[in-house]
Amino acid sequence: MSAATAGATQSATTAESNRFVAAHIAEATALGERLVDLVHDPDALVIALNHGFAALADPVYVDGIRSVTPGLGPVLGVRLPLMDAAHKAFKRGTRRTSTSLLVDATDRLLREELREIRWFGMWNLSRLLATDPERTWQLLRRAAHEADEWITVDTLAHPYGEGIVRDARRWSELEQLVYSPSRWERRLVGSTIATLPHVRGISGGRSPVVVERGLALIGRLIGDSEPDVQKALSWALRTLAPLDETAVTRFIEAEAKTARATDDGHRAWVVRDSLSKLPAETAARLKSSLDGIRRRPGTPSTSRAADATAVFAAKMASVAALAPGAPLDRPAAETLRRTAP
Secondary structure, three states: HHHHHHHHHHHHHHHHHHHHHHHHHHHHHHHHHHOOOOOOOOHHHHHHHHHHHHHHHHHHHHHHHOOOOOOOOOOOOOOOHHHHHHHHHHHOOOOOHHHHHHHHHHHHHHHHOOOHHHHHHHHHHHHHHHOHHHHHHHHHHHHHOOOOOHHHHHHHHHHHHHHHHHHHHHHHHHHOOOHHHHHHHHHHHHHHHHEEEEEEEEOOOOHHHHHHHHHHHHHHHOOOOHHHHHHHHHHHHHHHHOOOOHHHHHHHHHHHHHHHHHHHHHHHHHHHHHHHHOOOHHHHHHHOOOOOOOOOOOOOOOOOOHHHHHHHHHHHHHHHHHOOOOOOOOOHHHHHHHOOO
8 A cells, every 4th residue: 555545544534533523522522411410329320321432432443442452351432532522521510529429430430341431430530639539549559450451551640640740659659560560550650650741730740850750760660571661661751851851861871871781672672762852963873872682572571670579579489488378568569669779
């Protein structure tokens, strides 16, 4: 297929998508307005949302979203502008609804397997952080633990970022995820750092602290063997670069040097994918320095987090051998966070 043909096909697809959204936008808004009256009954809310989204679904969109999201769970194929219209109407109508009711409703939404309903619930999390942060963080942690594809992870990154801006102590949430056995929780670290500068309505997302702590976390994860994690780390570096070009350049140069010295393809991939936000001359020099260093299938992670996890696992195996069944005094991830370099 020629570039011209591909462009024409894409334009036709976009035009058809726009027509579908325009034809259903009023119905989506009406759905959101109906949901307001059901917020006191979470089960009824889920049933109504399921039926409403089914009526808004575009079967063509299902194939498209599955093609870019391996492992995606059940979806109806509701296009994002229609979900957004429904959610905006629901948010407007529940401005005076008690936080307790909204938390209960959101909890129920997040327990659904249908992804559009889960995402609709996740869009409520940011608004709840201001009035009930403890219960909201419980929902955030559970949703992160259950995440199994990148759309859910990157959707969660926004309330995670807002929660950190609201309360700096919440950086510890990301510090623990660095050592998670789940690649999706590790991806959430990079995705959250990438979204922090875009938190709206609250100052602090573009502060020097974000750069300092963000680079420290990336420094523990870079070298991760999972492509989904690598993509989030390079995204985070590209986002931090405009905030402090000097600090990010210094960081990337150091990681490029390590990649060269150790023939580390995982680390080199992240560096290459981060270069677009650096000065052209610097980017060209670093790219050239990594010639020939490529990711190789099956190569284990080289990150500091992976090293710390391996050491910790060995120690725990020794403890288990000496005292079978002995309980640990705190969660493993918390122990790693406190003891890792």
